[in-house]
Amino acid sequence: MLNIRYLTMNIIETDGLTLAALKEVILHGKGIGLSTDTKKSVAACYDFLEKFSAEKIIYGINTGFGPMAQYRIDNDSLTQLQYNIIRSHSTGAGEPLPDVYVRAAMVARVGTLACARSGVHPELVDLLVEFINRGIYPMVPEHGSVGASGDLVQLAHIALALIGEGEVHYKGEWRKAADALKENGLTPFKIHIREGLSVTNGTSVMTGIGIVNTLYIRRLLYWAVAASVWMNEIAGSYDDMMSDELNGTKRHTDQRLVAEWMRTIAKGSSRLQKREIKLYDSAHANEKVFTDKIQAYYSLRCVPQVLGPVLTTLRQAEAILVDEVNSASDNPIVDPVSGNVYHGGNFHGDYIAIEMDKLKIAVTKLTMLMERQLNYLCHDRINDLLPPFLNLGVRGLNYGLQAAQFTATSTTAENQTLSSPMSIHSIPCNNDNQDVVSMGTNAALMTKTVVENAFQVTAIHFMALTQAVDCLAIANKLSPAVRRIYDDVRRLYPASAEDKPLYGAVASVRNYLHDNELDLK
Secondary structure (H helix, E strand, O other): OOOOEEOHHHEEEEOOOOHHHHHHHHOOOOEEEEOHHHHHHHHHHHHHHHHHOOOOOOOOOOEOOHHHHHOEOOHHHHHHHHHHHHHHOOOOEEEEOOHHHHHHHHHHHHHHHOOOOOOOOHHHHHHHHHHHHHOEEEOOEEEOOOOOOEOHHHHHHHHHHHOOOOEEEEOOEEEEHHHHHHHOOOOOOOOOOOHHHHHHOEOHHHHHHHHHHHHHHHHHHHHHHHHHHHHHHHHOOEHHHHOHHHHOOOOOHHHHHHHHHHHHHHOOOOOOEOHHHHOOOHHHOOOOOOOOOOOOOHHHHOHHHHHHHHHHHHHHHHHHHHHHHOOOOOOOEEEOOOOEEEOOOOOOOHHHHHHHHHHHHHHHHHHHHHHHHHHHHHOHHHHOOOOHHHOOOOEOOEOOOHHHHHHHHHHHHHHHHHOOOOOOOOOOEOOOOEOOOOOHHHHHHHHHHHHHHHHHHHHHHHHHHHHHHHHHOOHHHOOHHHHHHHHHHHHHOOOOOOOOOOHHHHHHHHHHHHHOOOOOO
16 A cells, blocks of 8 residues: 555545545545556556456356346347446435535545456546546435445446436536536546446445544544533542543553543643542541532543443444455456456445444444433432523523433434444345345444434533533633633523523534534544
């Protein structure tokens, strides 16, 4: 794998995409391009296949697909065969995927084809790159993939646009693919040997969705760490639960890292207490009842132990997804080095499916932590500090965040149900040719929903945190890092003792969290 090189005109040239480069291309709109060496390798693989395939039986070149592979295709129908797989498999249903996920899927497909093991004509890769760099997004429905032969249905919708058919989302409008191509001076791709199969066969849609999921989950995790410091400031907790000495006795790198992040965010706070000053001093030795809690509730005290495993799960998923982007994930594999074509199952998506299932559980655990912290703030008999539901108005007449908590609770419950693993729900299909499948795209889509739900719950929690600060009048005692977040949220959700519809504020705070990232790296 060669290093990423940032070129002029915001183009990332690559012979292997890192997570940092994927983030730049997918979320920040940088372009993507292939190095000269990669272009030569793709062309060489195509040239090899063109010569090698003469007078040989090779799946998907001169045979049917799937269970139809037992049928030889006449030479004068080989090109039509490739168009047929694209058109016949464009059968998706449901809402179109948002642009960011389609962009990610196309980037993942470029990563696969750039491995130069697919035997495609270089023009196909060039056109995919043009789609990415010009913001042309094929209409890709959410539903259709069983996750082995990869994402046949959704990838067929991408391929459909590449051949000038179907629809694309371009400049904020749905357009005929042919019109968008013409407007950009691009020519629809014409089949050479096996490009219909190569572009539709593989894990690129589930991988693309998965990458976007991980990028947003890392952002969400940082906010959850900040919220947890903020919570402990409001509660006036003892700070030793985030100490290096305590967390260093566990041999879990990510628990230690979360604790380190907490210490960084907490720096400068005058709300957190020192146990050695407050309780280890002999002046308190004869007290019988303590006004401050000796140990906080678990949702406040065990943050490194809860979010550390979330970070570990996220790290593993990131590594596997980056490996998948830089892998040849179709079938058969064309290998000019060994001079052979190999048939197998690199399109199978269980690596992605299992990681998405694990991420669903991890994000739901994070969501539960946010919901429990929110409950602490709303429950006056638990916190013994704040008015019920953080009500700044007249109790009984006004209701504060009582109903907002309903939304957070119900959304957390939905996440708990969605966290049931998808990867174990293999259902044979395709005349039982696909007798064990990954359901990886469904797992990735469910994780996408879990992540969105988590942002909504966290947004309500951030609103409650700002309200709690005002109830206690402690804004000037917060750590500088938390104070900046408090000020940002208050601009979106102004303090008020009167009851007002809050759905707009929930959406605004959700967008703030979703579109911004704390620098904790």
